[in-house]
Amino acid sequence: MRILLILLLAAPLHAAADALSLEQDAHALFFRGHLTKSVQVYKKALEADPQSLSARLNLACAYRALSNDEAALGELEKAIGLAPADPDVMAESGWSLYRLGRFEESASRFEQALKLSPKHFNALLGLGAARMGSGQSRDAVGTLKRLCELRPNFGGSAYFLSKAYEKNSQMKEAREQYAVALRRDWTLKEQEAVIQEAPAAPAKLPELAFTAVQALALPSSEPxxxxxxxxxxxxxxxxxxxxxxxxxxxxxxxxxxxxxxxxxxxxxxxxxxxxxxxxxxxxxxxxxxxxxxxxxxxxxxxxxxxxxxxxxxxxxxxxxxxxxxxxxxxxxxxxxxxxxxxxxxxxxxxxxxxxxxxxxxxxxxxxxxxxxxxxxxxxxxxxxxxxxxxxxxxxxxxxxxxxxxxxxxxxxxxxxxxxxxxxxxxxxRLLYHGDRLVQSYYYSTCGGRVQSADDVKGWGGAPYLHGKEDLEGSSSLPKDSPWELFLWLKSVPASNCNDPALIPNSEFRWLRVVTPRAMEKKLRKFRLGRIKEVIPLSRSASGRVNEVLVRGTKRETVLKKEHQIRFGLGEESLRSTLFWVETVRGADGFPKEFWIYGGGWGHGIGLCQAGAAGLAKNSKKTFEEILQFYYEGSRITGQP
Ligand SMILES: [Zn+2]
Ligand SMILES: [Zn+2]
Structure with missing residues (x-):
């Protein structure tokens, strides 16, 4: 009798442990770029434990990464059953509906998400987009105005507001907002010809005078x-x-x-x-x-x-x-x-x-x-x-x-x-590691996660160039599941480099809406034909994309180098490879737009400039402490 009881108790526990380990396997497959296999293993995890919310959400996420919104929606609906008060799950089901062209239903999901969390940025953006989609452009204007107030340094907010004004035939306001969007993010300029005003004629070269140069007192040994x-x-x-x-x-x-x-x-x-x-x-x-x-x-x-x-x-x-x-x-x-x-x-x-x-x-x-x-x-x-x-x-x-x-x-x-x-x-003053000068790579903004030089080919790994969260005291990267990474990229997490007072522009988080035509133009040497799919495959530990599969009607190719990925996916280059792609399809099943949710600006290896400024301003760190944070184990030579 006692033995039977133990067995009865152990069975579900055993199944849950099984499900968890299967889920871990699926995460690993996902990050290595084996998306279809990860779907199979998430399904197995759910067979072992049908109540696993996390397996459900990650399965939805893997479907989304494969640009299969129909299947993702099915999983998200089930997830709502498991977690009816989770605004992220609600909002993401709204986004799948949006991409399937079911605007009214998606709007109601976004409204529910906003009831659960009134300042939910993605729900608000979704509600604005869904209202535009269903022709309620006046309501969309109101929603998107709130979005701009909520996150003024996000270029996407002003961009969508300008689109809503345009749809509402308020061209003056549309132009104004478009100008704001461009100030926040110049890369938005390829996306809208209609409301863009003619560029001003180039100014005549001004007459210049010499600036008063202070001669620096430099040692004669100065190279x-x-x-x-x-x-x-x-x-x-x-x-x-x-x-x-x-x-x-x-x-x-x-x-x-x-x-x-x-x-x-x-x-x-x-x-x-x-x-x-x-x-x-x-x-x-x-x-x-x-x-x-x-x-x-x-x-x-x-x-x-x-x-x-x-x-x-x-x-x-x-x-x-x-x-x-x-x-x-x-x-x-x-x-x-x-x-x-x-x-x-x-x-x-x-x-x-x-x-x-x-x-x-x-x-x-x-x-x-x-x-x-x-x-x-x-x-x-x-x-x-x-x-x-x-x-x-x-x-x-x-x-x-x-x-x-x-x-x-x-x-x-x-x-x-x-x-x-x-x-x-x-x-x-110079920075050394051992007896060698530090390769002091730096870039504008990491978007919250510094990446390891070991993770990118051609950077010659160095012990001091390793991955970590750009947060005071951090020395490693979190082990996120795909779903967690996805939500992190769409949110505005705390980070040394997330300070709108330092960076008024859309650098920490950005959103690009790119047409397949723009990509076809940029990738024409691959003779892909009409682009059917753009799917990020493998990712480094910091979440940055290392490979992107681009599938056309004639051929497919995998973009593998950082510059290829950043320069290939739009007329204007992407700010970084830390991004997530979502596909909006037209009635013919072909992509109409790719929405690229991204974080940071630059390669992400070494010092994050915005983070350095944030550490100085908000954490009162000295330059020596800042350098030791980004180049761990290095030492600074020379007299203070
Ligand atoms: Zn050079
Ligand atoms: Zn940073």
């Missing part, structure tokens, strides 16, 4: 850096046709190799560098002329406190290069290319002079001082760690380029008092 100018995203310095410059002090024109002095320049004198059929030539307003320049020519100032002001920069075909004028400390060198048909320009200056022009471009000068100091140290580190290793740059006469390929550098005109102070106050 010099050579920076390739006007580089593109891939790091190649621009081929130019012409530029004009003047110096705030006297300078010499010297042959780089021969050291021969060709001319002397005076303060305020206008000089022109010109390429053409006869090669590269140099002319001054004072009448000096050098023609047939065949090798590097250096403009070398007499004093370290003078600068070169460069204006009217043109491409070889004569068009004006759409960059503002620049001012540079140090020397400028021009290098003729293609027998003088064009030339490139390189700026050589001391490391910390370079940092003065980097910092304001890489971090807002208004951010907390300790955050700026952390940025100064890692920008210095990055420059020193990279400067000898980029072969494509070295071949073209420079060590680093001025674009985000290396670090954005905009010269002396960009310098700001607060960033200059941060560079001075951290002079000589």
């Amino acid at each position: 010099a850096l050579r920076v390739g100018l006007w580089a593109g995203l891939e790091g190649r310095s621009a081929a130019l046709g012409r530029l004009e410059f003047e110096s705030s002090g006297p300078f010499q024109v010297v042959g780089e190799r021969t050291k021969k002095i060709f001319a002397e320049g005076n303060a305020g004198e206008r000089w022109t560098v010109l390429s053409g059929k006869k090669g590269v030539s140099l002319r001054s307003a004072g009448g000096a002329e050098i023609t047939g320049i065949a090798a590097g020519l250096v403009f070398k100032p007499a004093s370290s406190s003078s600068t070169f002001l460069v204006q009217d920069i043109r491409l070889p075909d004569g068009t004006v290069k759409p960059v503002s004028s620049r001012e540079f400390r140090g020397t400028l060198t021009i290098y003729p290319q293609r027998r003088g048909a064009r030339f490139t320009a390189v700026n050589e200056l001391l490391l910390d002079e370079y940092l003065l022009g980097v910092l304001p471009s890489e971090m807002p000068a208004s951010w907390p001082t300790e955050g700026l100091k952390a940025q100064a140290v890692i920008a210095r580190n990055y420059a020193l760690a990279k400067k000898g290793s980029l072969r494509a740059h070295l071949r073209n006469h420079y060590q680093l380029c001025d674009s985000q390929h290396c670090q954005v550098y905009q010269g002396a005109r960009a310098e700001k008092e607060r960033t200059t102070l941060a560079v001075r106050e951290t002079a000589g």
Whole structure:
């Protein structure tokens, strides 16, 4: 009798344990990208324990990831039976209904979710979308206004409000909201041509004067850096046709190799560098002329406190290069290319002079001082760690380029008092791990989770570049189920980098609505035909997508590299690979829109800039503590 009792008690326990272990297996399959297999194993878990809410929700989630809303809805309905007071479950059943075109029913689910949780962001967004879908655009306007109040730094709010106004024929309001949306997130611009006003005519170049440059007192041991100018995203310095410059002090024109002095320049004198059929030539307003320049020519100032002001920069075909004028400390060198048909320009200056022009471009000068100091140290580190290793740059006469390929550098005109102070106050400070310089990777916003360098191919794992939550005191990543990850991505969790006062724009969380046409255009080299499905497969421990399956009517392909994924899924690139894709299908069964819910901006490895600022502002951390948080086990050298 006693034995039987134990057996009776043990049976359901045993089943629950079985279900749990099956569920864990299914999670693992999901994150490795085996979505269909994960569905099978979640089903087995539910056979073992039909009351498991978590298995039910994760099964729904796996169906959603496979863009099967019909099946997901079935599971979510059952989940509502198990957890009728859970607003997330209610709202997500609404979203499945929405995507199946059942707008009225979805609206009522969102209303129920809002009863359970009145500020539920996704329910509010859903209610606005569902009302637009069912033609109640006036109600949609009211709902979406509430959404904008709730989360003003989310670009999607203003974007949907502008759509609702447009549907309601309130074009003036639509344009206003659209402008707000674009301010919050420029990537929304590909999505709406109708309400976009004609772009303003480009402004005439302003007349510029020299900024007063403070000569930095730098130690003589300070290394010099050579920076390739006007580089593109891939790091190649621009081929130019012409530029004009003047110096705030006297300078010499010297042959780089021969050291021969060709001319002397005076303060305020206008000089022109010109390429053409006869090669590269140099002319001054004072009448000096050098023609047939065949090798590097250096403009070398007499004093370290003078600068070169460069204006009217043109491409070889004569068009004006759409960059503002620049001012540079140090020397400028021009290098003729293609027998003088064009030339490139390189700026050589001391490391910390370079940092003065980097910092304001890489971090807002208004951010907390300790955050700026952390940025100064890692920008210095990055420059020193990279400067000898980029072969494509070295071949073209420079060590680093001025674009985000290396670090954005905009010269002396960009310098700001607060960033200059941060560079001075951290002079000589460097970050080491053991006896090696730290590879001080950084990016704008992690979206709440820093990712490990080991998780991404080509980043050369380092012990100090490991994954963690961007939360004070955290040293690891949570082990989320797919459903938890999904809700986390759609919510606004606490994080060092989630501070709307620091980031007024849609960077921590963002939403893109991308048409299949935009993707087809971007992925045309794969000859996929009409796109049928876009399915993220494997994910790293931080939740970032490592592979995306894109299936077309003719072929399918799997995007595997970070840049391929970010640049391929829309005309404008995605801010990060930390995202979730949902598919809205048209009556013909083909996708009409892909909604991409994302978090963060950048690769997520190393220091999160917004998080560094948040740690300084909200947790009162010093720059040393900030650096030790993002590069664990590193040490800072140099005198404080
Ligand atoms: Zn570069
Ligand atoms: Zn962060």
